Amino acid sequence: MASTDLKTAPSPAVLPAQGIPYFTPAANPGAAANPIAKDTPTLFRPLQIRDVTLKNRVIVSPMCMYSTVSDPSSPFIGALTDFHLAHLGHLALKGAGLVIIEATAVQPNGRISPNDSGLWQWQEGTESEQFKGLKRVVDFVHAQGGKIGIQLAHAGRKASTVAPWLAMEKVKADESVFGWPEDVVGPSGGEENIWAEGGVSYWAPRELSTEEVEEIVRAFARSAELAVKAGVDIIEIHGAHGYLVNEFLSPVTNRRTDKYGGSFENRTRFLREIALAIRDVVPEGLPLFLRISATEWLEEHPIAAERGTWDINSSVELLKYLPEIGVDFLDVSSGGNHKDQKIPTFTxxxxxxxxxxxxxxxxxxxKTLVGAVGLITQADAASEIVQGADEDEAHRAESMLAGSEPKADAVLMARQFLREADWVVNAAKKLGVQISPPLQFGRAYL
Structure with missing residues (x-):
């Protein structure tokens, strides 16, 4: 199937894209010309999730860009900008099946840094700058034939830090750079719950009250409702990497004694309530994703014997809740909740x-779908991960005969898209798949 030239599908009659105030041709870059052909790899077959169909199985992971207005007195605080339009829009233009907007805070103190994206401005009958910035990006991605999601998040004890390129000077964002050191929060508070990595400590969190936890649940729902109004196709809950939801899940960071702490059921309550609150305010046909850290990589650490840990068995136990709370897609990452994590060296x-x-x-x-993420860079590897994960019986049988089965239903990549915006185009070329190009770029692929 390998080919040295990109095969592009014949162009249909050119029509204008809808939903934008200027002309750009309606197109569907990255879609296979014949997705049901026997030799079309699963990577380039559509993926149906509730009422949303992705044209291929390649997803752009959320990537924090630390590039919004930080001044809390500005109406543009946390709003997506022209930078995000160029960054995310270009990846959609180059054919990704789904682009997910970076971790977007549901409350001001839920941002990782003062320059993070946010979606908490809410006033009935008005359109905030956060809403308008989001809608502009959504409309452009749709005009390029793409689907767009948003990852809703709260940073918890990892909040109020500076952008990583400033971290050589300092990590903690204080009031001089619009940080909020007195309002960094977590399921448990105090000096013993400070996040630290690389020998550098963050702010000490304060413990959230039960009422505050319940308000954060409502904040996730309000942000989800606003995202839907802006036209977002998919919502993802950020439950990984040591941020607030992950902090509640793990007995390492959750030492609460109320209904949100202690037992597995109580520690997962915060996540389950968030998912149900979002499902209550979004259309039935809108897919809900969940990113988790499948393990903290602390199995051999003394703290696991002392407190317990979130490991792969915990994630397996969580699976039974996903259908009942309306989660359609599990985005599987790992780590990020303890400085002594021991991540395996194999990629x-x-x-x-x-x-x-x-x-x-x-x-x-x-039927919950699964996404694989982490150091996926090559077309062959990405294709192998998902091969057979579709409704085609021949594809499934072929995978079984080869002695393997799909490890995921889609692949998610982040840094590779920063290196190679043309990854979808190049992968199609490598795998010999005929795809639709972005029409304005079509002459480059002849």
Whole structure:
């Protein structure tokens, strides 16, 4: 199937894209010319999730860009800008099946840095700058034939830090750079719950009250409702990497004694309430994603014996809740909640975690989809991860005969798209798939 030239599908009659105040041709870059052809790899077959169909299985992961207005007196605080329009819009133009907007805070103190994206401005009958910035990006991505999601998040004890390119000078964002050191929060507070990495400590969190936890649940729902009004196709809950939801899930960081702490059921309550609150305010056909850290990589650490830890068995136990709380897609990452994590050195460790969870889901007769993320860079590897994860019986049989089964239903990549915006185009070329190009760029692919 390999080819030295990109095969592009014939162009239909050129029509204008809808939903934008200027002309750009309606197109669907990255879509296979014949997705149901026998030799079309699963990577370039559509993926149906509720009422949304992705044209291929390549997803751009959320990537913090630390590039919004930070001044809390500005109406543009946290709003997506022209930078985000160029950054995210170009990846959609180059054919990704889904582009997910960076971690977007549901409350001001839920940002990682003062320059993070936010979606908390809410006033009935008005359009905030946060809403308008989001809608502009959404409309452009749709005009390029793409789908767009947003990752809703709260940074918890990892909040009020500076952008990473300033971290050589300092990590903690104080009031002089619009930080909020007195309002960094977590499931448990105090000096013993400070996040630290690389020998550098963050702010000490204060413990959230039960009422504040319940308000954060409502904040996730309000942000989701606003995102839907802006036209977002998919919503993802950020439950990974040591941010607030992950902090609640893990007994390492959750030492609460109320209904949100202690037992597995209580520690997962915050996540379950967020998911249900979002499902209550979004259309039934809108897919809900969840990113988790499948393990904290602390299995051999003394703290695991002392307090317990969130490990792959915990993630397997979480799976049973996903259908009832309306989660359609599990985005499988790992780590980020303890400085002494021991991440394996082999590059496909997270892909194997995704494969294990997908196998458990299918064995239980559930249909939750799974995404693999982490150091995926090559077309062949990405294709192998998802091959057979579709409704085509021949594809599934071919995978079984090869002695393997799909490890995921889609692949997610972040840094590789920063290196190679043309990844979808190049992958199609490598795999010999005929795809639709972006029309304005078509002459470059002849």
């Amino acid at each position: 496909d460790c997270q892909i194997n975690l995704a494969g294990q969870l997908r196998k458990e889901i299918r064995a239980a007769g559930a």
